[in-house]
Amino acid sequence: MKQGLKSIDWLFALHGLIILLLSIYFNLQLINLSILANNTASDLVGIKNFSYLLFYISGLGLVLYLPKLLTWSFFKRLSTVYLIYLFLSYFLRLTRQLNNKDFIVGAFQKNQFWQGNFLLPLFFMILLAFFLHRLLVAYDKQEWLPDYTGHEELLFYLLSASFLLQDSQYRASLLLPLRPLFASDELASYHLGLLVQVTSSLLCFAALIFIFSKAWQGLRMALATPYLAVASSAFFALFFNYTFQLGVKKSESIANYYVLPGAISFQLLILFALALLVYLVTNRYLIGSLLIFGLGSSLSLVNYLKEFMRSEPLLLIDFVWLRQLGLLIGFVSPSVIWLSLFFLIGLGFIYSYVRRRLVSPPIFSWLQRFFGSLFVLVSLVAVVYGNASYLNPLPSLAKLDKVLNINWLGFSSNARYKSLAYVWTKQLTTPIMEKPSQYNQAKIEELVKKYSQLAKDINRERTEKIDQQTVIYLLSESLANPERLDGIDLSASVLPNIDAIKEETTSGLMTSDGYGGGTANMEFQSLTGLPLPNFSSSVSVLYTEVVPKMKVFPSISDLYQKQNKVVIHPENRLNYSRHLIYQQLGFGKQVFTNSTKDKLLDVNRAGVNISDQTVYDNILARLDTKNSQFFSVITMQNHVPWSASTPEEVMVTGQNFSAKENANLTSYARLLAQTDEATIAFLEALQEIDKPITVVFYGDHLPSLYPEQVFSEQADSKYQTDYFIWNNQENQQLEYPLIRSNDFPAALLAHTNAKVSPYYALLTQLLNRAELSEKELEEVEADLKLLQYDMTIGKAYIKARPSFFEIK
Known part of the structure; x- marks a missing residue:
């Protein structure tokens, strides 16, 4: 070891360390002074003067090392690095301004294409170094300059890296987390943070320039080196970050x-x-x-x-x-x-x-x-x-x-x-749900008692049992009346029958959690009563990300026997693992387009997709007039892509829509008109059946055909669809003008005057949010979140209380 230490050229190493420290402190003070320059506080005068002193000392120190570097090769390489940096920096600026409609790519001056934060100090250092060199040559005193032979490349890479470090964009992002420390007089923490950021950034940029330089040398010789792989990775990262x-x-x-x-x-x-x-x-x-x-x-x-x-x-x-x-x-x-x-x-x-x-x-x-x-x-x-x-x-x-x-x-x-x-x-x-602060077994037991009593209170006024009638959950794909949107001109109403039904029964608008998609999430919420917003914002599809982790999976369909539960969906059973979901929920019959024992009968298409009429006919064919059933049904007729030639009298145009957008909108509206006719015919057929049947009908989300400008003046309309709850024998019109899909179980029980379990008593409280004070509503929402966590990734304390989900 001693021999190894003796073999080290310590003077050479010392010069390298000095060059590095001078470069760090020169850049550090250049950035520091950008903050101090506009600050006139008297208590900062001493710090400002000290910063200037360090700036000049480090700058003059670099000047002493510069003379031997001043060659045409140096200027050529440095200019090349600077020009490449300018274009890459501008490309990054373009990426950052993608959402800025006022950013004009060709306005180079306005957009600060030319970056001179380090250019001017470097120019003066080179100028001083040039005159110093000429002076020492004139007096034959070149030996006065430090002998740093072998460190020319180090100095070149550090100077080149300083261009990147002093970039106005990078400097602003580097100072962002440090400005609060400066503003609150935590100057020691501010200077320490700045030192760490400057040192790490300078070394990183110098290493990057070194790697790119080596990669270019290898590329010129057609050699695939590790340097080329690293440089190419950086290039691809820059490009695909933009795309x-x-x-x-x-x-x-x-x-x-x-x-x-x-x-x-x-x-x-x-x-x-x-x-x-x-x-x-x-x-x-x-x-x-x-x-x-x-x-x-x-x-x-x-x-x-x-x-x-x-x-x-x-x-x-x-x-x-x-x-x-x-x-x-x-x-x-x-x-x-x-x-x-x-x-x-x-x-x-x-x-x-x-x-x-x-x-x-x-x-x-x-x-x-x-x-x-x-x-x-x-x-x-x-x-x-x-x-x-x-x-x-x-x-x-x-x-x-x-x-x-x-x-x-x-x-x-x-x-x-x-x-x-x-x-x-x-x-x-991110976990699929954050743990509520009050979550524990005692709190869940408290909820059981609280909502068991509320269920008793509600049931005193209700006379029906939901399992004594057939319930049809009917999710109508992409159904949302375009007449509600600004700038849409229709030649004729496309949903006159559905609008008429809505006038006579519980109905209104449903707040969707998606635009152009999200069907599975709407279905999950409408069956379980569990709201999507209570889960983590990183959750995308509840069926595939949440359900596999759930310890308790409640559903309104649980109130029916397995043989009386039917799923009809004119699509592939594997989509969002629905076949496994329905199996877990105990659906005895699953009707998809393929790979199931029960098949769709007499399939016809409306445009590209299977028609709503086909789906309705399949429901009627499977209705049991003796036993109560639960149907979970999804249609596909109005799903993208849209193509319909009838009814010809329906023509729709949107303000400032393109020809293609108007064509899609017209096709979609014609498909809605067909849905409207098929739906009223379906309900009329249900009225002929001598058994109580309730239909929960709703659109899951708007179609994705509308340009963003449609929602500029009414942002909420982008996430509002139509719904109604209808019974073939007797209807009441409850006032729920705006609900969420997770409100449907409680709304169904309220509309049919059916008794509730403690769980549905909780959901009923949430449904009646308009009648609660702000404090009461916050309490109910917190209760549901506690229960939702317990059933999902919590300890499942509620499992010990199965009566919580039973209607007595």
């Missing part, structure tokens, strides 16, 4: 931000790590690059299409649809399918062509692969689980959460302002 955010862009800001601070750096780091992991796994540059490009392009396209069609970004849970590729293809335009095929064929051709002409050796040694993979995985864990401390230089999930809580705005807003990577990471790491 991902482009897919969810919307011309508006939130809290005066077009993207929240830290969102872009968080996504860049995630994408960089994943791209590098691909190279490490494949260990071949060509196949790795094509795989990253193909996968990133596909995800970007799917993300755009889903946001366009359903106002929701691509989510991790959506990957289960790969098992139903044929169904997915049916929802996509043929031109997109052909374009995708040509794209894949093109990638295959490129690989085949290049592979035959170039040798593709391994990129990494086994040791590099091992430590590289370990480094990537540790980095991902650090980014995902790192804390929000100002001393943590890495972007992290905790930092993004801390900036602004917009989880309640849904997936699209979070993807738009916090990045798509943020949404995916939250889905992977």
Whole structure:
């Protein structure tokens, strides 16, 4: 060991350390002075003067090391780095401004294309170094300059990295978490945080420039080096960061931000790590690059299409649809399918062509692969689980959460302002429901007693039992009256019969939790009474993410015998694992389009999809006039894509709609008109049956055909559909003008004057929210959240009280 220490050139190492420290402090004080410059507080005068002193000392120290670096090669390389940095910085600025409609790409001056925060100080240092060198040469005193031979590259990379560190965008994001410390006079913490951030950033940027330089050298010699893999990962991260955010862009800001601070750096780091992991796994540059490009392009396209069609970004849970590729293809335009095929064929051709002409050796040694993979995985864990401390230089999930809580705005807003990577990471790491602070066994027992008494009170006034009649839950796909929307001109009313029914019975609008999608979530809520907002905002599909973890799975259908429970859905039984869900709920008959014992009878289509008339006829064919039944029915007629030529008299146009949008809107409206006729005929048929039958009819969400401008003046209308509750013998008109899908079990029991269990007494309280004080409503909502947690991922204390779900 002593021999090893003696072999070290300590003077050489000392010069390297001095160069590094001078570069750190020069940048540190340059940033620090940007805050102090406009601050005239008398108690900061001393700090400001000391900062100027450190700035000049570190600057003059760098000047002493610069003369030997002043060659044409140095200026050429530095200029190249600066120009590349300008374009990459502007590209990042463009990404950050995607949601800003006033950002004009070509307005370079306005958008601060030229970044001079470090350019001017560097110019003066070079000027001083030049004159110093000329002076020492004139007096033959060059030996006065420090001998740092071998450190030229280090100084070059640190100076180049300073361009990136002093970028106005980066400097603002770096100072954002530190400004509150400065404002609250926590100056020691502020300076420590700034030192950590500047040091880590400078080293990271210097390493990045070094890697890109080495990668370019390898590329010129057609060598696939580890440097090239790292540089390519950074390039792909930059490119796909843009395409991902482009897919969810919307011309508006939130809290005066077009993207929240830290969102872009968080996504860049995630994408960089994943791209590098691909190279490490494949260990071949060509196949790795094509795989990253193909996968990133596909995800970007799917993300755009889903946001366009359903106002929701691509989510991790959506990957289960790969098992139903044929169904997915049916929802996509043929031109997109052909374009995708040509794209894949093109990638295959490129690989085949290049592979035959170039040798593709391994990129990494086994040791590099091992430590590289370990480094990537540790980095991902650090980014995902790192804390929000100002001393943590890495972007992290905790930092993004801390900036602004917009989880309640849904997936699209979070993807738009916090990045798509943020949404995916939250889905992977967030529990499906937060534990309520008051949750314990005693509290659940208290709820049982409270709502058992309330059930007794309610049942004194009710005379019917719901299991003595047939109930048909009828979810009408995408049904929402377009007449309620601004700028829509219809030649004729498309839902006259349904509107007439709504005038005579309990009816109104239902608040949907989705736009252009979310059918399974509406169905779950309408059966269970459990509201989606009580679950984590990272939950996308309740059937696949929540139900498998539920310890108690309540449903209004539990009040019926297995042989009397029927599901009818004119689609694939595997969608959202519905066949398993219905099996768990004890449905004796499941009628789908395939792979079930019971088949749809006499199938006809309306446009592209199976008609509502076919579904209604199948309900009538399976009605048992002797036994009470429960039907859970979903239609598909009004699902995308829309294509209908009748009734011809129905024509619809939207203000400022494109020709394609008007064509879709007209087809959709014609399909609604067909639904309207089929529905009234179905209800008339039910009136002929001598047995009480109640229909809970509702649209699950609006179709995705409307441009965003339709909802600019009435945002709520984007999430409001039609509903009614109707009985074939006797109806009452209860006043529930606006309800949620989880209100349907309680609304059904109220409309039919049917007795309730303690659980439905709780839901009835929530249904009657308009009659409660604010304090009472908060208490009921808290009670339901406690119970919902207990049934989902809690201790399931309620299991010991089965009578809570029984109607006595």
